[in-house]
Amino acid sequence: MLINSYNCDCDYECNAKRFKRNFKNWTSGNNNIDKFIQDTQLLEHNYYEVHNALEWIPYDKLYDIKYITEDNKFGKVYRANWIDGCIDIWDHENKNWGREDQNMFVILKILNNPSSITLEFINKIAVPHEIAVPHKVFGITQDPETKNYMMVSNINKCGICYATCNSMCFQRNFENWTSGNNDIDKFIQDIQLLDHDNANEALEWISYDRLYNVKYIAEDNKFGKVYRANWIDGYIY
Ligand SMILES: [Zn+2]
Numbered sequence: 209m210l211i212n213s214y215n216c217d218c219d220y221e222c223n224a225k226r227f228k229r230n231f232k233n234w235t236s237g238n239n240n241i242d243k244f245i246q247d248t249q250l251l252e253h254n255y256y257e258v259h260n261a262l263e264w265i266p267y268d269k270l271y272d273i274k275y276i277t278e279d280n281k282f283g284k285v286y287r288a289n290w291i292d293g294c295i296d297i298w299d300h301e302n303k304n305w306g307r308e309d310q311n312m313f314v315i316l317k318i319l320n321n322p323s324s325i326t327l328e329f330i331n332k333i334a335v336p337h338e339i340a341v342p343h344k345v346f347g348i349t350q351d352p353e354t355k356n357y358m359m360v361s362n363i364n365k366c367g368i369c370y371a372t373c374n375s376m377c378f379q380r381n382f383e384n385w386t387s388g389n390n391d392i393d394k395f396i397q398d399i400q401l402l403d404h405d406n407a408n409e410a411l412e413w414i415s416y417d418r419l420y421n422v423k424y425i426a427e428d429n430k431f432g433k434v435y436r437a438n439w440i441d442g443y444i445y
């Protein structure tokens with residue numbers, strides 16, 4: 209692996225120095241990616257907080273990896289849970305990085321061209337709303353089977369709201385229901401994805417067993433038979 213020789217001149221123990229001491233303990237297997245991650249770490253000169261450093265994330269720290277969508281720029285996009293959560297501060301007591309959001313949801317996007325990765329590229333990552341990604345990237349991992357390098361980014365904040373909004377909550381739930389008809393699924397999902405603040409404007413899939421007392425009431429010339437029923441759950445608000 210390649211080790212960046214840069215030395216900062218902070219006269220105190222800064223995070224860049226701590227990151228640098230750890231360079232020998234990890235490698236992505238690709239010099240360019242190593243250098244890229246190291247460079248982001250060497251920009252962190254705080255004593256406590258870490259802001260934008262990326263890290264090498266071993267693939268076995270991710271679980272429940274599921275395909276979610278296709279993105280024009282990156283191809284297949286996956287979601288996963290990240291066991292460790294992201295680096296937050298230097299923990300003096302444990303002499304290690306303090307982390308937050310253990311088991312958080314993350315998005316994985318394939319890096320098609322790992323040899324030309326730059327910070328500018330990372331910062332310019334498109335934000336296709338279907339996957340509601342903000343710009344916050346945590347690090348890079350590699351699928352040991354396909355050998356694809358993948359960027360690991362935050363799924364907890366919507367790229368439009370910069371917060372956890374209804375659109376994201378609906379999206380996380382897509383895998384838990386289906387109407388049995390792709391067009392209807394897509395129709396309901398599209399409406400839900402537009403809903404960043406006011407949930408009672410979204411549609412949802414209502415399973416028939418959530419309805420009771422279903423009774424025929426009339427014939428309508430447009431729809432045919434019309435029924436009335438009671439709905440156990442009531443609508444989302
Ligand atoms: Zn420093």
Ligand SMILES: [Zn+2]
Pocket residue numbers: 366367368369370373374375376403404
């Ligand atoms: Zn939103």
